[in-house]
Amino acid sequence: MRAHEAGALHAEVAEPPALPLRPPADLDSLAPHVWPATARRGPDGEIRVGGVDLRAVAAEFGTPCYVIDETDFRSRCRRWRTAFEGATVYYAAKALLTLGIARWVADEQLGLDVCTGDELAVALRAGVDPARIVFHGNNKSDAELRTALQAGVGRIVIDAFAELRRLAALGAELGVRPDVLIRVTVGVEAHTHEFIATAHEDQKFGFSLAGGQALAAVTEALGATSLRLVGLHSHIGSQIFDTAGFEVAAHRVVGLLRTIRDQHGIELPELNLGGGVGVAYTADDDPVDVAEFAAQVRAIVERECAAAGLAVPRLAVEPGRAIAGPPVLTVYRVGTVKPVDLGGGFVRTYVSVDGGMSDNIRAALYDAAYTCALANRRAAGEPILARVVGKHCEAGDIVVRDTFVSADIQDGDLLAVPVTGAYCRSLASNYNYLGRPPLVAVRDGRARLLVRRETIDDLLRLDLGDDLNRGECTASEDTPPDTRTHDRAGVRSGAAEPAE
Numbered sequence: 001m002r003a004h005e006a007g008a009l010h011a012e013v014a015e016p017p018a019l020p021l022r023p024p025a026d027l028d029s030l031a032p033h034v035w036p037a038t039a040r041r042g043p044d045g046e047i048r049v050g051g052v053d054l055r056a057v058a059a060e061f062g063t064p065c066y067v068i069d070e071t072d073f074r075s076r077c078r079r080w081r082t083a084f085e086g087a088t089v090y091y092a093a094k095a096l097l098t099l100g101i102a103r104w105v106a107d108e109q110l111g112l113d114v115c116t117g118d119e120l121a122v123a124l125r126a127g128v129d130p131a132r133i134v135f136h137g138n139n140k141s142d143a144e145l146r147t148a149l150q151a152g153v154g155r156i157v158i159d160a161f162a163e164l165r166r167l168a169a170l171g172a173e174l175g176v177r178p179d180v181l182i183r184v185t186v187g188v189e190a191h192t193h194e195f196i197a198t199a200h201e202d203q204k205f206g207f208s209l210a211g212g213q214a215l216a217a218v219t220e221a222l223g224a225t226s227l228r229l230v231g232l233h234s235h236i237g238s239q240i241f242d243t244a245g246f247e248v249a250a251h252r253v254v255g256l257l258r259t260i261r262d263q264h265g266i267e268l269p270e271l272n273l274g275g276g277v278g279v280a281y282t283a284d285d286d287p288v289d290v291a292e293f294a295a296q297v298r299a300i301v302e303r304e305c306a307a308a309g310l311a312v313p314r315l316a317v318e319p320g321r322a323i324a325g326p327p328v329l330t331v332y333r334v335g336t337v338k339p340v341d342l343g344g345g346f347v348r349t350y351v352s353v354d355g356g357m358s359d360n361i362r363a364a365l366y367d368a369a370y371t372c373a374l375a376n377r378r379a380a381g382e383p384i385l386a387r388v389v390g391k392h393c394e395a396g397d398i399v400v401r402d403t404f405v406s407a408d409i410q411d412g413d414l415l416a417v418p419v420t421g422a423y424c425r426s427l428a429s430n431y432n433y434l435g436r437p438p439l440v441a442v443r444d445g446r447a448r449l450l451v452r453r454e455t456i457d458d459l460l461r462l463d464l465g466d467d468l469n470r471g472e473c474t475a476s477e478d479t480p481p482d483t484r485t486h487d488r489a490g491v492r493s494g495a496a497e498p499a500e
């Protein structure tokens with residue numbers, strides 16, 4: 001019985017965890033569909049990735065630390081390229097972007113999807129061929145559009161009428177005619193978290209298909225002499241396992257291609273179906289295989305086009321998570337270990353690590369599930385119910401909501417959390433002044449830094465203090481800083497008086 005049903009006025013007794021929480025048969029196993037492809041346990045029970053001992057990574061680069069299995073990342077790029085042979089695969093940079101990552105993607109002959117001028121700047125700095133870049137965004141500024149046009153970006157995906165007009169004007173001004181696509185909101189309710197579904201009507205992206213805006217945008221783009229409309233774009237959301245959503249989306253956008261042909265006598269040559277393919281975060285997840293996904297998508301589009309009497313357009317896809325997510329794990333150092341009695345015979349052990357929502361906000365933001373394993377040794381105790389939490393001043397600072405850890409877990413152990421490549425570093429913050437962790441690439445027994453750790457000096461370099469007050473303070477150096485008085489508004493007394 002729940003505490004409130006029993007009329008208890010004081011603290012509620014927590015419900016037993018709702019998940020089908022069975023202790024795993026083996027706390028040390030590293031499910032191959034979850035962990036980086038080269039992750040193995042070494043002779044001391046330590047986890048090694050790319051032939052590198054994570055204890056050595058922690059010793060050299062500190063914790064928390066993102067570790068990327070380069071071989072896994074590159075082979076995912078290749079798998080997508082092969083599965084979508086004849087189509088364009090743009091890696092979605094928002095998932096994880098650094099100069100090194102952009103170069104790997106370019107080496108593997110994938111294009112790049114960017115959605116801000118700053119992502120574009122990183123891609124260009126990395127030497128990515130601008131012609132292989134697609135530029136997204138629901139609020140591109142004139143400056144961003146101008147940079148994209150001047151750089152010769154391959155495709156720009158138009159997201160609003162105002163943008164269409166601004167881009168047409170800029171194209172005319174600069175004497176260029178960019179290839180553009182119209183982003184269509186196809187009205188699919190993708191089976192994923194509300195915050196990462198993007199094709200239902202009531203959200204900020206794209207032109208509504210049902211409301212006729214998409215066709216109106218196409219008509220306007222076709223009439224703009226400084227734009228070359230080459231296709232349609234649809235992205236239904238992220239972390240999707242059920243391919244039915246893509247099927248409905250393809251059906252609807254091909255329907256629009258047909259209407260465009262009927263009304264304008266033009267067959268648009270490109271169809272970009274966006275990203276969104278989900279990955280396994282825990283051993284229970286069963287994501288779609290890329291080759292199968294590609295075959296299904298092609299079959300759907302071919303069938304729909306045949307039915308509409310259209311030539312099959314060139315396809316494009318934009319995987320982010322499916323490429324960047326699984327090759328990365330985060331190594332944390334365990335600190336406080338605190339058993340909390342939940343009542344009713346339940347104890348949950350809170351395992352605090354030295355990072356948290358600043359390096360992985362996904363559990364806090366999307367209730368995302370993760371798993372973890374001891375990285376420095378094998379488990380030597382019984383499995384105990386645990387929650388891995390960060391060190392931030394926030395109760396929702398959770399890294400792994402429900403998991404089992406070894407009963408002998410202790411301060412100083414290393415804990416690895418897999419599948420942290422996508423939307424972890426890219427959504428990282430400096431909450432509580434924690435510097436963002438480094439990104440270390442491992443391959444063939446060697447580890448090297450792709451991005452170093454942010455230090456307090458890095459952060460303070462941006463903080464200009466308050467020069468005005470500093471000048472005044474300097475002028476009255478006889479007053480030690482911590483004994484200066486403050487008025488009730490919290491303003492240092494005398495601050496309004498100019499220093500002599």
Ligand SMILES: Cc1ncc(COP(=O)(O)O)c(C=O)c1O
Pocket residue numbers: 092095113136235237238239274275276277318319320321322422
């Ligand atoms: C337009 C677009 N393309 C691609 C992606 C990448 O999605 P995912 O990382 O789920 O593959 C996103 C993000 O959801 C997106 O908004």
Ligand SMILES: N[C@@H](CCCC[NH3+])C(=O)O
Pocket residue numbers: 094196238239362366422423427
């Ligand atoms: N940030 C989301 C995905 C957003 C996809 C970008 N459009 C996540 O972590 O799952």
